[in-house]
Amino acid sequence: EAGVAQSPRYKIIEKRQSVAFWCNPISGHATLYWYQQILGQGPKLLIQFQNNGVVDDSQLPKDRFSAERLKGVDSTLKIQPAKLEDSAVYLCASSLVRGQGKLFTEAFFGQGTRLTVV
């Protein structure tokens, strides 16, 4: 079974530039998450999708971050304009929806995109 795919693996941009990250979840996984992980900290949830609808985006800095999942499969996370403090690893994860024959929905993570803002 293919895992969660993310691209690019690494990105270096200057502050005030824009950047986009792409995620392809595991086939059949209706739930998709984006996390931000700053060095030395645990992952922080940015947004959760169920199919193409947003379930939770309370931690997403909406003045500069946006995310979409138009067809309920792939997702894109964008930052515009980037700040120095956005330097982090951006992780995408996916899981089955509760009720699809499983009580516990394990989340599978991609390898992440390491963003450096200079």
Place this chain on the structure above:
Amino acid sequence: LAKTTQPISMDSYEGQEVNITCSHNNIATNDYITWYQQFPSQGPRFIIQGYKTKVTNEVASLFIPADRKSSTLSLPRVSLSDTAVYYCLVNQAGTALIFGKGTTLSVSS
């Protein structure tokens, strides 16, 4: 905010058993206890999950007392490759995972 408290770091030697305890005093009736492992430059990976008593799989054991206010992840006979960050989480099935800072386990020879 994370609903758990766990040690920041632990040290061990190869071949020893490692027990990492997590405190979750405000766990809700519908919450499950889940542990994830994260190696450098990789995303977290599911290790084990439980609701009460003891759960064992090929990787680890999870001990949960009757009051469920804490849990202990037990890693038998650790090796150098078990050096990683271990996260304890509590959440309801189907909800987003909220991570704390985790426990950095360092295994040396």
